[in-house]
Amino acid sequence: MTDGSKGTFLSVRDLAHAFPAKRGLGGPRDPVPALRGVSFDLEEGRCLAVVGESGSGKTTLVRCLLRLVEPDEGEVLFRGVDILRMSPGDLLSFRRKAQIVFQDPFGSLNPRLRAGPMLVEVLQVHAGSATPEARGEKAESLLEMVGLHRSHRTRFPHEFSGGQRQRLGIARALSVGPELLVLDEPVSALDLSVQAQILNLLKDLQERLSLTLILVAHDLSVVRHLADRVAVMRAGEIVELSSVDRLFQDPSHPYTRGLLETVGWE
Numbered sequence: 001m002t003d004g005s006k007g008t009f010l011s012v013r014d015l016a017h018a019f020p021a022k023r024g025l026g027g028p029r030d031p032v033p034a035l036r037g038v039s040f041d042l043e044e045g046r047c048l049a050v051v052g053e054s055g056s057g058k059t060t061l062v063r064c065l066l067r068l069v070e071p072d073e074g075e076v077l078f079r080g081v082d083i084l085r086m087s088p089g090d091l092l093s094f095r096r097k098a099q100i101v102f103q104d105p106f107g108s109l110n111p112r113l114r115a116g117p118m119l120v121e122v123l124q125v126h127a128g129s130a131t132p133e134a135r136g137e138k139a140e141s142l143l144e145m146v147g148l149h150r151s152h153r154t155r156f157p158h159e160f161s162g163g164q165r166q167r168l169g170i171a172r173a174l175s176v177g178p179e180l181l182v183l184d185e186p187v188s189a190l191d192l193s194v195q196a197q198i199l200n201l202l203k204d205l206q207e208r209l210s211l212t213l214i215l216v217a218h219d220l221s222v223v224r225h226l227a228d229r230v231a232v233m234r235a236g237e238i239v240e241l242s243s244v245d246r247l248f249q250d251p252s253h254p255y256t257r258g259l260l261e262t263v264g265w266e
């Protein structure tokens with residue numbers, strides 16, 4: 001174990017992953033190195049933003065943290081325990097503590113399940129002995145928690161607006177009572193006005209539920225809403241890791257300065 005990491009909520013050390021090469025027309029190709037030696041610590045209750053241009057490895061990083069992609073090397077210590085070496089039983093209980101919300105909730109919501117039954121199904125898998133009535137009540141209170149109405153339980157995913165659908169995706173992630181919520185571009189598919197509403201919701205939920213957040217974003221203005229610290233990625237590496245205020249006031253890496261200029265912060 002890495003020194004000093006035991007008390008840390010999440011401690012990532014030297015994480016590396018390359019996607020296997022596919023045979024191309026010109027013969028074998030080299031593996032695609034998507035993550036190279038990524039390390040950082042995250043304290044409980046904080047929000048770390050991960051930014052960087054398309055293809056820099058942001059999604060691969062967060063997928064490796066949740067073991068949705070198996071990294072080739074490194075350690076991911078969650079409260080001092082390496083999730084990459086957990087038993088299947090421990091991994092299952094880790095999955096209750098760490099949830100992910102994707103950019104496009106359509107891709108992760110079953111189109112044939114109405115909102116209420118979808119939440120009830122997740123609660124049934126994870127909440128053990130609760131009665132059907134208790135699960136129904138909990139599903140409705142989850143809808144309310146994310147700013148939807150109890151009556152929305154009868155709607156199918158396609159019957160919601162984009163912003164409402166993202167709220168439903170968040171409700172589903174919250175249904176298992178996570179401590180860590182990973183958000184991969186949670187608002188980039190939404191209109192600007194709706195983006196602000198969802199970001200406010202996330203901030204409110206973070207405080208109410210004492211959540212720790214990892215927020216992947218292209219857009220640095222989104223980062224300012226929520227994050228305490230920012231990791232800037234480039235070509236699979238973290239090239240800058242600093243507080244939000246310092247990053248915006250005094251970016252140390254030329255690449256970060258470039259990113260800030262692109263979005264009009266100088």
Ligand SMILES: Nc1ncnc2c1ncn2[C@@H]1O[C@H](COP(=O)(O)OP(=O)(O)OP(=O)(O)O)[C@@H](O)[C@H]1O
Pocket residue numbers: 019020032033034052053054055056057058059060061218
């Ligand atoms: N399943 C995969 N198979 C092969 N290569 C992949 C796979 N997923 C990602 N990659 C490659 O790994 C690198 C990092 O991709 P990743 O999706 O992590 O980037 P990203 O920063 O999330 O980009 P975006 O901002 O566009 O979402 C890219 O070169 C990408 O092409």
Ligand SMILES: [Mg+2]
Pocket residue numbers: 058059060
């Ligand atoms: Mg991505």
